[in-house]
Amino acid sequence: MTFGSATDPAHAHRGPARVPATSPASMDTAAGMDTAAGMDTAAGMARSDTAIWTRGLSKRYGARRAVDHLDLQVPRGALSGFVGPNGAGKSTTLRMLLGLIRPSAGHGHVLGEPITEPDRYLHRVGAMIEGPTFHPGLSGRRNLDQLAILRGIGGWQRARRARRVEEVLEQVGLGKRADDRFSSYSLGMKQRLGIAAALLPDPCLLILDEPTNGLDPAGIREIRALLGQLAGAGMTVFVSSHLLTEVEQICDHLVMINNGRMLFQGHVTDLLAAEDPRILMIPEHDADARRLAGLLDDEGLRVEIDLCSGPPDASATRGRRPVVTAHAPEGLAAHLNRLAMRAGITLRSLRTQRPNLEETFLRVTGEIDGDLVRSAQAAQAPDGSVPPPAGAGLDPAHSRGGAT
Ligand SMILES: Nc1ncnc2c1ncn2[C@@H]1O[C@H](COP(=O)(O)OP(=O)(O)OP(=O)(O)O)[C@@H](O)[C@H]1O
Ligand SMILES: [Mg+2]
Numbered sequence: 001m002t003f004g005s006a007t008d009p010a011h012a013h014r015g016p017a018r019v020p021a022t023s024p025a026s027m028d029t030a031a032g033m034d035t036a037a038g039m040d041t042a043a044g045m046a047r048s049d050t051a052i053w054t055r056g057l058s059k060r061y062g063a064r065r066a067v068d069h070l071d072l073q074v075p076r077g078a079l080s081g082f083v084g085p086n087g088a089g090k091s092t093t094l095r096m097l098l099g100l101i102r103p104s105a106g107h108g109h110v111l112g113e114p115i116t117e118p119d120r121y122l123h124r125v126g127a128m129i130e131g132p133t134f135h136p137g138l139s140g141r142r143n144l145d146q147l148a149i150l151r152g153i154g155g156w157q158r159a160r161r162a163r164r165v166e167e168v169l170e171q172v173g174l175g176k177r178a179d180d181r182f183s184s185y186s187l188g189m190k191q192r193l194g195i196a197a198a199l200l201p202d203p204c205l206l207i208l209d210e211p212t213n214g215l216d217p218a219g220i221r222e223i224r225a226l227l228g229q230l231a232g233a234g235m236t237v238f239v240s241s242h243l244l245t246e247v248e249q250i251c252d253h254l255v256m257i258n259n260g261r262m263l264f265q266g267h268v269t270d271l272l273a274a275e276d277p278r279i280l281m282i283p284e285h286d287a288d289a290r291r292l293a294g295l296l297d298d299e300g301l302r303v304e305i306d307l308c309s310g311p312p313d314a315s316a317t318r319g320r321r322p323v324v325t326a327h328a329p330e331g332l333a334a335h336l337n338r339l340a341m342r343a344g345i346t347l348r349s350l351r352t353q354r355p356n357l358e359e360t361f362l363r364v365t366g367e368i369d370g371d372l373v374r375s376a377q378a379a380q381a382p383d384g385s386v387p388p389p390a391g392a393g394l395d396p397a398h399s400r401g402g403a404t
Contacts, residue, residue: 051076051205051236052097054108054115058260059092059101066092068260069106074238074253079231081247081268082240082255083361089260090240091130094209098127111205126203128211132194136183140174140193141165143182147197168196172226188219195226206230208239212246224250248357256361268357275355279333281324282308284346289322292345296336302327321348330354 052074059067067089074080082090095101097110099118113120134143144165148154154161169178172192177185185193191211198206211227212220220243228250231237241247247254248268256264256271264271283289289305296303307320326336330352340347355363 048112049076050074050109051078052108052110052238054097054106056106057093057096057103057108058105059089059096060104065260067096067103070257070260070262072108072255072262073265074236074255076236077231077234078253079227079237079251080239080253080255081251082238082257083242083244083247084257084263085242088242088257090242090257091209092260093257094127094129094207094238094240098122098125098129098207100129123201124203125205125207126198126201127207127209128194128198129207129209132190132197134182134190134193134197137181139179139181140185140189140196141169141178143193144168144196144200148200151201153200164200164202168199171199171229172196173222186219188215188222191215191219191223192226195223199230203235205236205238208237210240210242212241212243220246244358244361245356254357263361271360272355272357275360276327277329277355278353279326279328279330279336280349280351280353281326281336281340281347282321282349283324283340284348286322288345289324291343292324292340295339295343295345296324296326299336299339 050073052072054070054072057067057070057072058065070089070093072093082093084090092101096103097108097115099115099122103115108115110118111121111124134140135146138146145161148161148165154164166175166178169175172195174189174192174196177189182190182193191213195206195208195211198208208227212223215223224246227237227239239247239251251268254265254268254271255262281292283292293303293305304325306323306325308323326332328336333350333352337347337350
């Protein structure tokens with residue numbers, strides 16, 4: 001699932017206080033990841049532990065801030081996802097890291113070397129930025145061989161070069177199609193050849209910009225498996241994507257940006273753990289919703305009542321039923337069910353819901369449909385945090401919880 005475009009800078013930092021929007025001011029020291037929520041397990045990470053480290057990295061195009069004071073810390077050996085909606089500043093950041101464009105401000109290190117001197121680290125970095133370009137009339141093998149010659153891989157020894165080309169072709173699963181013309185390759189095969197080219201110098205850091213762009217689910221799975229293998233073999237992989245579900249499945253570490261600014265960096269599990277689990281209940285009789293909410297409130301739980309949409313053909317009012325949402329862990333579901341039963345309230349449905357990465361991102365960036373934003377704002381908690389959008393939990397595509 002893709003994101004819509006993010007255009008409103010005012011939304012950039014809206015979101016629950018518990019998700020650390022790491023501010024430049026808090027990041028000036030190596031221990032700067034120590035956020036108030038204490039969620040970032042990268043806290044105290046030294047520059048030497050990181051494959052990519054930046055401070056205040058910025059890029060302006062005229063008045064537009066494409067990248068705005070990014071403080072990156074990508075740990076060595078991680079499979080790290082770089083996520084953000086279209087125009088967030090991912091490609092611009094990657095270009096700065098690869099020395100392709102010069103930052104307007106800030107500084108950084110890649111593999112311990114300053115980004116002002118890319119020659120000192122580029123031979124250890126493999127990169128694919130915005131899709132591979134190859135000669136359509138040549139085979140995959142010939143294309144790679146030419147690139148290897150240009151990059152001086154294998155020195156003057158033809159056999160060594162051919163061996164390396166063979167190795168990377170096997171690594172990306174193109175061995176059997178290596179002698180076919182590039183123009184006859186599927187999109188997924190083209191992307192894999194692009195990754196093979198990036199792997200030629202046997203890099204310890206692989207930087208890929210949207211390697212799954214335009215691929216079908218099978219192609220995405222192939223690339224996902226390949227990246228997992230590479231990271232499993234000890235390579236640091238920094239991969240940009242606007243497909244959050246994809247990142248959630250493969251990455252252990254995450255950098256999340258929007259409008260050029262950092263929203264979160266750290267481990268995916270830490271981000272999700274910071275989101276509160278919820279139990280959603282729909283009483284059989286609408287009139288019972290308030291009473292049920294009162295019971296849950298007496299139990300000390302934070303409770304909201306929202307309207308969920310009915311079947312698509314139902315009219316706006318007829319199809320909407322009150323949903324009582326309790327902010328409570330899955331383990332309390334049976335207890336809440338019994339509580340309702342004892343009070344004579346029958347539940348039409350009860351299910352638990354853990355937010356997924358996409359939902360979390362949408363809330364943090366404020367990129368939620370108008371209705372949902374409004375209902376979330378209306379129900380804003382006293383601590384200033386914005387609770388989950390009312391309807392989001394009712395869309396099976398967004399829900400990972402199971403019926404109890
Ligand atoms: N050469 C340029 N000149 C002017 N503006 C630019 C240039 N390159 C990028 N931008 C602007 O910088 C912002 C960030 O662009 P960037 O390509 O880095 O985003 P992205 O996160 O990679 O987006 P996408 O997911 O669409 O690839 C955008 O507003 C874009 O229009
Ligand atoms: Mg891009």
